[in-house]
Amino acid sequence: xxxxxxxxxxxxxxxxxxxxxxxxxxxxxxxxxxxxxxxxxxxxxxxxxxxxxxxxxxxxxxxxxxxxxxxxxxxxxxxxxxxxxxxxxxxxxxxxxxxxxxxxxxxxxxxxxxxxxxxxxxxxxxxxxxxxxxxxxxxxxxxxxxxxxxxxxxxxxxxxxxxxxxxxxxxxxxxxxxxxxxxxxxxxxxxxxxxxxxxxxxxxxxxxxxxxxxxxxxxxxxxxxxxxxxxxxxxxxxxxxxxxxxxxxxxxxxxxxxxxxxxxxxxxxxxxxx
Amino acid sequence: xxxxxxxxxxxxxxxxxxxxxxxxxxxxxxxxxxxxxxxxxxxxxxxxxxxxxxxxxxxxxxxxxxxxxxxxxxxxxxxxxxxxxxxxxxxxxxxxxxxxxxxxxxxxxxxxxxxxxxxxxxxxxxxxxxxxxxxxxxxxxxxxxxxxxxxxxxxxxxxxxxxxxxxxxxxxxxxxxxxxxxxxxxxxxxxxxxxxxxxxxxxxxxxxxxxxxxxxxxxxxxxxxxxxxxxxxxxxxxxxxxxxxxxxxxxxxxxxxxxxxxxxxxxxxxxxxx
Amino acid sequence: xxxxxxxxxxxxxxxxxxxxxxxxxxxxxxxxxxxxxxxxxxxxxxxxxxxxxxxxxxxxxxxxxxxxxxxxxxxxxxxxxxxxxxxxxxxxxxxxxxxxxxxxxxxxxxxxxxxxxxxxxxxxxxxxxxxxxxxxxxxxxxxxxxxxxxxxxxxxxxxxxxxxxxxxxxxxxxxxxxxxxxxxxxxxxxxxxxxxxxxxxxxxxxxxxxxxxxxxxxxxxxxxxxxxxxxxxxxxxxxxxxxxxxxxxxxxxxxxxxxxxxxxxxxxxxxxxx
Numbered sequence: 001x002x003x004x005x006x007x008x009x010x011x012x013x014x015x016x017x018x019x020x021x022x023x024x025x026x027x028x029x030x031x032x033x034x035x036x037x038x039x040x041x042x043x044x045x046x047x048x049x050x051x052x053x054x055x056x057x058x059x060x061x062x063x064x065x066x067x068x069x070x071x072x073x074x075x076x077x078x079x080x081x082x083x084x085x086x087x088x089x090x091x092x093x094x095x096x097x098x099x100x101x102x103x104x105x106x107x108x109x110x111x112x113x114x115x116x117x118x119x120x121x122x123x124x125x126x127x128x129x130x131x132x133x134x135x136x137x138x139x140x141x142x143x144x145x146x147x148x149x150x151x152x153x154x155x156x157x158x159x160x161x162x163x164x165x166x167x168x169x170x171x172x173x174x175x176x177x178x179x180x181x182x183x184x185x186x187x188x189x190x191x192x193x194x195x196x197x198x199x200x201x202x203x204x205x206x207x208x209x210x211x212x213x214x215x216x217x218x219x220x221x222x223x224x225x226x227x228x229x230x231x232x233x234x235x236x237x238x239x240x241x242x243x244x245x246x247x248x249x250x251x252x253x254x255x256x257x258x259x260x261x262x263x264x265x266x267x268x269x270x271x272x273x274x
Numbered sequence: 275x276x277x278x279x280x281x282x283x284x285x286x287x288x289x290x291x292x293x294x295x296x297x298x299x300x301x302x303x304x305x306x307x308x309x310x311x312x313x314x315x316x317x318x319x320x321x322x323x324x325x326x327x328x329x330x331x332x333x334x335x336x337x338x339x340x341x342x343x344x345x346x347x348x349x350x351x352x353x354x355x356x357x358x359x360x361x362x363x364x365x366x367x368x369x370x371x372x373x374x375x376x377x378x379x380x381x382x383x384x385x386x387x388x389x390x391x392x393x394x395x396x397x398x399x400x401x402x403x404x405x406x407x408x409x410x411x412x413x414x415x416x417x418x419x420x421x422x423x424x425x426x427x428x429x430x431x432x433x434x435x436x437x438x439x440x441x442x443x444x445x446x447x448x449x450x451x452x453x454x455x456x457x458x459x460x461x462x463x464x465x466x467x468x469x470x471x472x473x474x475x476x477x478x479x480x481x482x483x484x485x486x487x488x489x490x491x492x493x494x495x496x497x498x499x500x501x502x503x504x505x506x507x508x509x510x511x512x513x514x515x516x517x518x519x520x521x522x523x524x525x526x527x528x529x530x531x532x533x534x535x536x537x538x539x540x541x542x543x544x545x546x547x548x
Numbered sequence: 549x550x551x552x553x554x555x556x557x558x559x560x561x562x563x564x565x566x567x568x569x570x571x572x573x574x575x576x577x578x579x580x581x582x583x584x585x586x587x588x589x590x591x592x593x594x595x596x597x598x599x600x601x602x603x604x605x606x607x608x609x610x611x612x613x614x615x616x617x618x619x620x621x622x623x624x625x626x627x628x629x630x631x632x633x634x635x636x637x638x639x640x641x642x643x644x645x646x647x648x649x650x651x652x653x654x655x656x657x658x659x660x661x662x663x664x665x666x667x668x669x670x671x672x673x674x675x676x677x678x679x680x681x682x683x684x685x686x687x688x689x690x691x692x693x694x695x696x697x698x699x700x701x702x703x704x705x706x707x708x709x710x711x712x713x714x715x716x717x718x719x720x721x722x723x724x725x726x727x728x729x730x731x732x733x734x735x736x737x738x739x740x741x742x743x744x745x746x747x748x749x750x751x752x753x754x755x756x757x758x759x760x761x762x763x764x765x766x767x768x769x770x771x772x773x774x775x776x777x778x779x780x781x782x783x784x785x786x787x788x789x790x791x792x793x794x795x796x797x798x799x800x801x802x803x804x805x806x807x808x809x810x811x812x813x814x815x816x817x818x819x820x821x822x
Contacts, residue, residue, distance in 0.1 A: 022296045022570045023577055023589045029297055029470040034520045039470070040367065040410050041297045044340040050371035066592040066616070068340070093588065097598035136588050194806065196577040196587070245803030246582050255519030258468065296570045303571055303744040308794050313744070314641065314684050315571045318614040324645035342614070529793030532742065 002269060003262035005213050005223040010036040014056035014211035017080075018204065019043045019073050021063025021092065024197030027254070028061075031201035034258035035227070037208035043069050048076040057085055057211035060111075061200055062103055063092035063136070070103055077111030086114040086210045086217070089165075090203035093136045094118065095125035105129070108163065114210055115221050116159075117168035117203045120144055120152060126159055137193070144173045153182045153274060166218050168206065168225055170199065176222040183222035186270035187229025189236040195250045202228040205257070222271065230268045231256035276497040276543065277536035279487050284310040288330035288485035291354075292478065293317045293347050295337025295366065298471030301528070302335075305475035308532035309501070311482035317343050322350040331359055331485035334385075335474055336377055337366035337410070344377055351385030360388040360484045360491070363439075364477035367410045368392065369399035379403070382437065388484055389495050390433075391442035391477045394418055394426060400433055411467070418447045427456045427548060440492050442480065442499055444473065450496040457496035460544035461503025463510040469524045476502040479531070496545065504542045505530035550817065551810035553761050553771040558584040562604035562759035565628075566752065567591045567621050569611025569640065572745030575802070576609075579749035582806035583775070585756035591617050596624035605633055605759035608659075609748055610651055611640035611684070618651055625659030634662040634758045634765070637713075638751035641684045642666065643673035653677070656711065662758055663769050664707075665716035665751045668692055668700060674707055685741070692721045701730045701822060714766050716754065716773055718747065724770040731770035734818035735777025737784040743798045750776040753805070770819065778816045779804035 015038045020028055025041060032039040042051040045068070052058050058080040060073045080087045089111075094104045104125065107113075116126070119138035144152045156167040156177035169175045174185040192198045205224040213220035235252030242248065289312045294302055299315060306313040316325040319342070326332050332354040334347045354361045363385075368378045378399065381387075390400070393412035418426045430441040430451035443449045448459040466472045479498040487494035509526030516522065563586045568576055573589060580587040590599040593616070600606050606628040608621045628635045637659075642652045652673065655661075664674070667686035692700045704715040704725035717723045722733040740746045753772040761768035783800030790796065 021589070023573050025297050026300060026470065026574060030521060030524065033468050033470060038411060040370065041295070041338055042367075042371065043338065044373060046341065047339070047371035047373035050373065054370060064589055064591065065595070067594065093590075096588065096602060097590065097595035099592060099595035099598065137586060194581050196574065196581060244800075245806035247578060247799040247802035247806070250578065251521040251525060251799060252518075254521035258519035258521070299571050300574060300744065304795060304798065307742050307744060312685060314644065315569070315612055316641075316645070317612065318647060320615065321613070321645035321647035324647065328644060525795040525799060526792070528795035532793035532795070 001219060002223040002226060002265055005209060005216065005220050006227065006260065006262065006265060008212040009208055012212040013037055014208055015040060015054065016057050016059055016204065016207045016211060017042065017051050017055040017076060018059045019069060019076055020059065020061035020200060023063055024200040027197040028200050028204040030254050031257055032204045032208055034254050035205050035208055039204065043072045045072045045075060048072045049079045052076045052079045052085065053083065055085065057207045058087045059204055059207040060087065060107065061090040061092055061203060062100060063200060065100060065103055073107060074110050077107065081112050086207065087111055088115045088203055088207040088210065089113045090200060091116065091118050091122045092200065094122045096136065101125060113165045114217060115166045115168065115206055117170065117206055119199065120169050120171055123155065123159065123167065123169050127155060138171055144169065144171045149173060149184065153177060156182060166221050168221055170202065170225065174225050174229060176218065176225055178218045182274045184272045184274055185222065185226050185229060187226055187233060189232045191236050191249055192232040194246045226269045226271055227257065227260050227265065230265065231260060233268065275493060276500060276539055279483060279490065279494050279497040280501065280534065280536065280539060282486040283482055286486040287311055288482055289314060289328065290331050290333055290478065290481045290485060291316065291325050291329040291350065292333045293343060293350055294333065294335035294474060297337055298474040301471040302474050302478040304528055305531055306478045306482055308528050309479050309482055317346045319346045319349060322346045323353045326350045326353045326359065327357065329359065331481045332361045333478055333481040334361065334381065335364040335366055335477060336374060337474060339374060339377055347381060348384050351381065355386050360481065361385055362389045362477055362481040362484065363387045364474060365390065365392050365396045366474065368396045370410065375399060387437065387439045388491060389440045389442065389480055391444065391480055393473065394443050394445055397433065397441065397443050401429060412445055418443065418445045423447060423458065427451060430456060440495050442495055444476065444499065448499050448503060450492060450499055452492045456548045458546045458548055459496065459500050459503060461500055461507060463506045465510050465523060466506040468520045500543050500545055501531065501534055501539065504539065505534060507542065549767060550771040550774060550813055553757060553764065553768050554775065554808065554810065554813060556760040557756055560760040561585055562756055563588060563602065564605050564607055564752065564755045564759060565590065565599050565603040565624065566607045567617060567624055568607065568609035568748060571611055572748040575745040576748050576752040578802055579805055580752045580756055582802050583753050583756055587752065591620045593620045593623060596620045597627045600624045600627045600633065601631065603633065605755045606635045607752055607755040608635065608655065609638040609640055609751060610648060611748060613648060613651055621655060622658050625655065629660050634755065635659055636663045636751055636755040636758065637661045638748060639664065639666050639670045640748065642670045644684065649673060661713045662765060663714045663716065663754055665718065665754055667747065668717050668719055671703065671707065671715065671717050675703060686719055692717065692719045697721060697732065701725060704730060714769050716769055718750065718773065722773050722777065724766065724773055726766045730822045732820045732822055733770065733774050733777060735774055735781060735816065737780045739784050739797055740780040742794045774817050774819055775805065775808050775813065778813065779808060781816065
């Protein structure tokens with residue numbers, strides 16, 4: 001099934017409006033291009049409505065917030081809601097500062113998000129309205145392992161039910177859930193946490209995948225998460241073969257996204273439905 | 275002849291003042307360094323005149339415009355005009371929003387540009403004062419092919435005559451024209467459109483090349499466009515040999531710019547004059 | 549001794565608050581991750597105090613200054629001083645514009661820096677209160693060579709004594725000095741000046757190294773400078789073996805940081821104490 005999801009992205013090549021942070025913006029653009037879609041980055045309040053209008057989905061990422069861009073995010077998100085375009089949120093570092101947490105809730109109040117993707121600490125911040133993160137990384141105590149998996153699935157389903165958004169929690173094990181069902185994804189490699197931007201890139205892929213698969217949102221998100229994890233595994237393998245390091249892993253990861261096809265995906269995905 | 279143009283860049287190593295977007299700024303800096311020149315990125319209104327004064331050329335790119343940087347662009351461009359330094363414009367996404375199109379015409383009114391480089395949709399926006407782009411990419415219907423080449427050359431020469439700028443239109447076939455003559459350049463590879471920043475990097479190279487070749491502006495632009503296309507071809511070949519993907523292509527493209535010399539250039543350039 | 553310094557970074561994995569430029573920010577984040585630490589980029593005045601509070605060190609870089617971020621730098625730096633966290637400054641391009649030079653002295657007045665790292669022209673600007681740089685690169689006449697080394701050491705010790713900061717001057721030969729002693733470091737490769745961000749990345753490493761080695765600040769800075777230079781040498785060797793160019797060097801440099809261990813460091817470091 002994920003193969004069709006990917007095929008639709010390749011066929012439709014959706015244009016994605018991104019308001020994102022300046023740390024990983026280049027990687028996000030290249031990841032979106034690698035999966036077969038097309039990005040446009042625009043965050044001026046003067047143009048966000050125009051840009052959202054010509055796009056198929058809107059991607060909002062709070063990684064390097066400032067006063068100026070929060071207003072642009074809200075304007076773009078409202079316009080996308082009005083046009084019935086998918087809107088995807090990456091609440092980077094929510095819980096790390098009051099400004100980030102407050103902005104998260106402002107965005108949640110003003111915009112209906114189709115999907116929200118974060119690490120477990122960021123997603124818990126949505127639940128508890130306060131959070132503990134280690135900067136932009138999940139708190140070690142929060143990380144999903146087999147013994148906490150069921151609780152994390154319940155959390156994801158609960159937030160999904162409350163907000164009406166598909167919830168993706170990524171980490172050593174990934175969860176993608178709507179209120180009824182959850183995909184549990186075992187792809188990925190721990191070394192991915194040694195490069196910046198894997199989360200931001202993934203949320204960009206999610207925006208592209210839901211834009212091209214409007215009838216299958218939850219599955220489209222699960223496909224994007226699986227492809228990111230599998231690309232990381234394959235990239236890691238190549239890095240090791242060449243005796244290289246983390247920067248090469250970053251590059252190979254995007255390479256593998258660009259090379260992903262039905263055969264590779266089918267051969268490598270490790271997904272359960274619960 | 276292009277070999278001398280390149281040699282002058284290597285010899286003079288001009289310093290280029292860049293006001294550019296935050297998506298591809300790192301690639302632009304590395305591409306300018308790779309060709310033998312030196313970049314400085316500075317967009318604060320407090321310092322753009324000082325920075326322009328110590329540089330040999332000014333590069334303006336509207337890829338991620340905001341209210342703050344437009345004023346800086348105008349201030350820097352006017353200063354460069356006053357000092358008789360070349361000023362190069364990349365009108366990224368002109369036509370995609372009213373703000374971008376309006377800004378483009380504001381810049382054209384206030385600054386004399388030595389060179390303007392864009393895709394066909396962006397350049398048509400200059401001609402028609404309204405445009406259709408697919409985000410930051412050219413509209414598919416607009417793309418230059420053999421049967422539309424003559425029209426595109428006429429367009430480029432016409433705009434050059436009207437504005438007094440050398441016009442570069444890049445795509446599957448590239449055109450560099452002043453009012454009298456046009457270079458048609460067949461280098462490049464379609465895969466280059468799968469990475470972000472090739473246009474922005476190229477415009478950065480153009481700024482470096484005209485800075486070091488003030489007596490031969492049109493030819494300097496044509497040399498930069500040729501070198502970018504040829505570096506893309508060579509980078510693509512290496513990517514394929516190694517069975518890699520788009521991120522490796524990005525890296526090899528810059529590698530090839532850094533390795534370019536008279537022999538490689540002479541052996542690989544595919545250029546006609548019309 | 550440097551091996552213990554590195555081991556402490558790996559063990560503690562300190563979180564570093566970075567307010568830096570948008571040109572090299574991605575490389576800085578990846579370099580900090582590569583050395584075993586963790587970065588968080590945040591420059592909004594609304595959150596810099598919160599973010600500094602949860603971090604172990606603060607990194608301030610003036611590469612792409614604007615009116616908005618200068619205030620954030622001061623607020624973050626004061627908070628870090630108040631909490632007794634190390635604060636590290638990279639005065640990129642100081643001397644290239646009055647705004648940069650003025651901002652440098654504003655920062656020096658308001659914040660006690662634990663370490664300042666720059667090229668010789670930037671550091672001389674601190675000394676003379678006016679400077680000559682070639683954009684963001686050192687003026688060729690200033691560059692440290694064997695015959696000017698003693699003068700440069702005196703300069704570094706003098707500034708260290710005046711400001712109470714450890715001073716790192718990097719170039720063909722690197723110097724790390726406090727008021728009493730200087731490390732002279734011969735690692736590195738000239739090709740490193742052909743990629744952007746080596747200085748910014750190094751200052752990021754320095755912040756991580758001092759955060760994890762509070763009792764040995766000068767030595768921690770010297771270890772970071774040595775590891776950066778050695779990683780550049782090793783990256784250059786790999787680039788040459790593969791017949792690649794500057795973008796591959798950039799990637800291999802970060803790879804080598806991520807692979808650095810006691811054995812590699814011991815085998816490759818070229819350091820004298822004077």
